[in-house]
Amino acid sequence: MNTLFKALSHPVRRRIIEMLRKGPMASGDIAAAFDMTWPTVTGHLNALKEAGLVSPERDGTTIRYRLDISAVEEALAFLLSITGARSPSDGDKDRD
Template sequence: MNTVFEALSHPVRRKVLALLKKGPMSAGDLAEHFDIARPTLSVHFNKLKQADLVAVERQGNSLIYHLNTSVLQDALAGILDLTDRKDEE
């Protein structure tokens, strides 16, 4: 779960997730929304992949990114579980 929160801690990565909420996008299409170098954006994509927040598939020469909402749901469930435990104390 720490990996998820670390990935969510950067505004660029949160914006990538917000864009992917609308549907799958190629790395090139995502890059058009940012004024940062592609290698830097690639680092952000890798952080999101490591946290399993995005899934990636290759279509020809393009990488297509998809939002993985199940990981976000699991993280939210973990937070709610912690809240429930605190309320029981």
């Protein structure tokens, strides 16, 4: 989970996640959205991949990145647990 929070701490990585919410994108299209070098963008994508936030898929010679929300769900559950807030799925337990 430390890797996840570290990945989310950078504004460029959060922007990439916002972009991927609309659907998978080629790495070149992601890089074109930023005024930085290709290796820098690749480093951000690798950090997101290591955190389990994105999944790369090869499409011919292109690598497309897809958002993987399961890591975010795990982090959200953790944050809710430390605040004492109940997650939406906890409401179902009251009906049992």
